[in-house]
Amino acid sequence: MPLVPPGCSNDYEWLSFAIDLAKRCPPSDTAFSVGCVIVDAHGSEISQGYSREQPHYHAEESALSKLTPDDERLPEATLYSSLEPCTRRKSRPRTCSELIIASGIRRVVIAWREPPIFVSDAHGVTALEAAGITVVEIPELADAATAMNAHILNTDTNGGSSAPAT
Numbered sequence: 001m002p003l004v005p006p007g008c009s010n011d012y013e014w015l016s017f018a019i020d021l022a023k024r025c026p027p028s029d030t031a032f033s034v035g036c037v038i039v040d041a042h043g044s045e046i047s048q049g050y051s052r053e054q055p056h057y058h059a060e061e062s063a064l065s066k067l068t069p070d071d072e073r074l075p076e077a078t079l080y081s082s083l084e085p086c087t088r089r090k091s092r093p094r095t096c097s098e099l100i101i102a103s104g105i106r107r108v109v110i111a112w113r114e115p116p117i118f119v120s121d122a123h124g125v126t127a128l129e130a131a132g133i134t135v136v137e138i139p140e141l142a143d144a145a146t147a148m149n150a151h152i153l154n155t156d157t158n159g160g161s162s163a164p165a166t
């Protein structure tokens with residue numbers, strides 16, 4: 001059952017809602033929990049998703065999979081993701097950055113950048129900006145967006161970059 005956004009009217013509120021969605025992710029020690037919501041030009045939600053909503057799905061991938069590629073709302077839409085979109089995958093054919101660029105979305109809002117735990121060279125913000133997409137970061141929400149990933153971030157036995165990308 002989809003959550004109903006509580007009258008979100010700005011980037012901060014929509015990103016907070018995406019972070020709330022991340023709390024729905026099935027627990028994992030090998031992948032981050034992320035939430036994503038896509039909002040049209042009029043401030044209405046058009047899709048949402050979260051990590052592992054389907055096996056191996058990322059949040060952005062899940063939200064985009066519920067829309068058709070020719071959805072005319074996408075070029076005017078904003079995608080809110082609690083984490084920087086990925087640029088490397090092993091279990092899926094396309095990264096979230098690739099999927100976002102292909103979708104025609106022109107604006108992305110995130111709370112924090114991917115740390116070098118599962119991959120050493122995450123560069124979603126750079127990839128999106130290189131494609132002409134405007135990326136807005138709201139670092140004030142980083143603590144909330146990382147809270148459900150604390151068990152991953154607080155481990156110092158991961159060695160930095162050797163764990164598999166999911």
Ligand SMILES: [Zn+2]
Binds near residue numbers: 059096
């Ligand atoms: Zn991803």
